[in-house]
Amino acid sequence: xxxxxxxxxxxxxxxxxxxxxxxxxxxxxxxxxxxxxxxxxxxxxxxxxxxxxxxxxxxxxxxxxxxxxxxxxxxxxxxxxxxxxxxxxxxxxxxxxxxxxxxxxxxxxxxxxxxxxxxxxxxxxxxxxxxxxxxxxxxxxxxxxxxxxxxxxxxxxxxxxxxxxxxxxxxxxxxxxxxxxxxxxxxxxxxxxxxxxxxxxxxxxxxxxxxxxxxxxxxxxxxxxxxxxxxxxxxxxxxxxxxxxxxxxxxxxxxxxxxxxxxxxxxxxxxxxxxxxxxxxxxxxxxxxxxxxxxxxxxxxxxxxxxxxxxxxxxxxxxxxxxxxxxxxxxxxxxxxxxxxxxxxxxxxxxxxxxxxxxxxxxxxxxxxxxxxxxxxxxxxxxxxxxxxxxxxxxxxxxxxxxxxxxxxxxxxxxxxxxxxxxxxxxxxxxxxxxxxx
Ligand code: GDP
Ligand code: GDP
Numbered sequence: 001x002x003x004x005x006x007x008x009x010x011x012x013x014x015x016x017x018x019x020x021x022x023x024x025x026x027x028x029x030x031x032x033x034x035x036x037x038x039x040x041x042x043x044x045x046x047x048x049x050x051x052x053x054x055x056x057x058x059x060x061x062x063x064x065x066x067x068x069x070x071x072x073x074x075x076x077x078x079x080x081x082x083x084x085x086x087x088x089x090x091x092x093x094x095x096x097x098x099x100x101x102x103x104x105x106x107x108x109x110x111x112x113x114x115x116x117x118x119x120x121x122x123x124x125x126x127x128x129x130x131x132x133x134x135x136x137x138x139x140x141x142x143x144x145x146x147x148x149x150x151x152x153x154x155x156x157x158x159x160x161x162x163x164x165x166x167x168x169x170x171x172x173x174x175x176x177x178x179x180x181x182x183x184x185x186x187x188x189x190x191x192x193x194x195x196x197x198x199x200x201x202x203x204x205x206x207x208x209x210x211x212x213x214x215x216x217x218x219x220x221x222x223x224x225x226x227x228x229x230x231x232x233x234x235x236x237x238x239x240x241x242x243x244x245x246x247x248x249x250x251x252x253x254x255x256x257x258x259x260x261x262x263x264x265x266x267x268x269x270x271x272x273x274x275x276x277x278x279x280x281x282x283x284x285x286x287x288x289x290x291x292x293x294x295x296x297x298x299x300x301x302x303x304x305x306x307x308x309x310x311x312x313x314x315x316x317x318x319x320x321x322x323x324x325x326x327x328x329x330x331x332x333x334x335x336x337x338x339x340x341x342x343x344x345x346x347x348x349x350x351x352x353x354x355x356x357x358x359x360x361x362x363x364x365x366x367x368x369x370x371x372x373x374x375x376x377x378x379x380x381x382x383x384x385x386x387x388x389x390x391x392x393x394x395x396x397x398x399x400x401x402x403x404x405x406x407x408x409x410x411x412x413x414x415x416x417x418x419x420x421x422x423x424x425x426x427x428x429x430x431x432x433x434x435x436x437x438x
Contacts, residue, residue: 003045004164005255007056007080009108010090011100015120019090019147020044020057023157048157053164056080056251081107083255086114086163088156089139093119093130097137105137114163117142118156123149177219177226178349181256183283184266185276189296193266193332194218194231222342230256250279257283261393262290262345269295269311269329273318281319288394288429290348291325294341299331324426351427354395358388360423361397368418375408382406385437395430400437407434 008016024044046055058080081087087108091101108115119131122144131142143159145152182190197220218229257263263284267277284291293315301307312327319325326344330337365387374382383402390398397419401407416432419425 003258004053004085004167005056005083006046006053006086006088006160006164007058007084008088008090009058009080009104011098011104014090014092015147016057016090019088019118019120019145019153020055022147022150022153023055048161051161051164051168053160054255056084081111081113083251084113085167086116086160087111088116088118088160089137090118090120091134091137091142092121093127093134093144094121096130097133101134101137105139108139115139116156116159116163119144120147122146122151175228177228178262178345179228179230179260180345181230181253181260181263181284182266183253183256183263183280184296185268185274185280188266188268189332190231190266193264193294193296193330193338194229196332196335197229197338222339225342225346227342227345230260250283253280253283257287257289260289262292262348264294264341264345265291265325266294266296267315268297270297270300272311273315275318278318281322281325285322285429288431290352290394290428291322292341292344292348293319293322293325293327295327295329296332298329299334299336322429324420324429326427348427351425352394352429353392354423354425354428355392356389356395356423361387361389361419364419364422365399365415368415371418372411372414375406375411377406380406382408382411391431394428395425396433397430398433398435400435402436404434404436 008019010016023046044055044057046053089105089108091097117134117137117139119134119142122128122130123146128144131144134142143152143156145156147153182194184190198218218231220227220229265277265281265284267273281291281293295311295315308329311329315327316323326348328337328340328344330341332338365384369384374384376382380403385400385402387397387399390396399415412432412434416430419432420430
């Protein structure tokens, strides 16, 4: 289920980052834990009384250019506003209302979104009167808080949950169309691909307006199957501005991936695979969603009989964490091999839904253990009692052992790889958990 997105917006120095860190606290979700991916705190999972939401901090972004901080702030805020289900407009109760606050408030008003007004730095009760002047922003009732002292945060969180509550009740039942996210760094050809798919005569297309996000999902039928292509069309209006902010393309990708069941990761074949491609692919991998790596613009590549193999090797190298993902080569421009995309989607979908009987899993496990003895520590040897596939989409296994501290990472890796090999899970991530049974 997609989590609601809450963005904290406001001019610099009002305390956005301080609030962000306070709310996310120790439980900070490292956004991407793929090796080589920088840890970034602009987006994190937050929770209040069993309600989860995604929090975006617009304060953690360094301006690209130093000359116009206000402009940068505006761009960042606009992106966040576009993405969010709820805006928390933050102002500084010690400084009082400024013209920049008004500017931000006006910008928010244009967007017809839910807004909460948080007056920060109200560090004590006798400062509460400072909050009233912010009624003049026309945003609504000011909530006095102190991010630093932790005052008023419970009330703020209550209000946040109140406003986003309806998103939790939203049902996505009786929709058995497969949700497919199309992600990739700017200019890889996402729009071209989607437009080309929509232009194909044998595809029946309709827009589904009114989804909770700004994205316009597109329904597509291919070979008798229905799909929903998820992209962030709502953001495309101001495409040029957004492209300047690399990190936001990550945030957009996360929002799309979290709603999807299969992810198409586009790579620009004319450029080759880059570090940013790895970052973006990591988003799907970290969430265990089956992905297909699509090398686009293959028409623009000068090829000989080694080019494709070389590109595959480069990709396997750069995206070594997701060696299970199929790679296909297309041209969104000419429409070459678009059918292959849907065939491959069907393939990874069925791989991800594969179920292995408990009998077979344990038979295999016994064999793995025989081929490679489990590690031991201080004279105590790891014992594997029993294993079972507990879920599909993606296939998820649990192994019961005598002592989890004896499970060395490399041995777990070994078991995972053997499982994958033995039961042919190519095309899907698998999850693997170890539990103790005394
Ligand atoms: P951002 O630019 O909006 O992200 O602002 P920061 O979170 O970086 O905070 C800017 C400054 O305000 C820092 O020096 C913080 O320590 C300070 N600050 C943040 N929250 C509070 C607060 O509740 N009370 C006071 N007195 N200072 C605060
Ligand atoms: P997006 O930012 O990922 O949505 O990328 P676009 O769809 O806007 O494409 C960026 C540029 O790449 C445009 O100039 C496209 O015409 C071009 N492009 C997209 N797909 C292909 C392709 O398959 N072959 C070639 N040669 N160019 C492409």
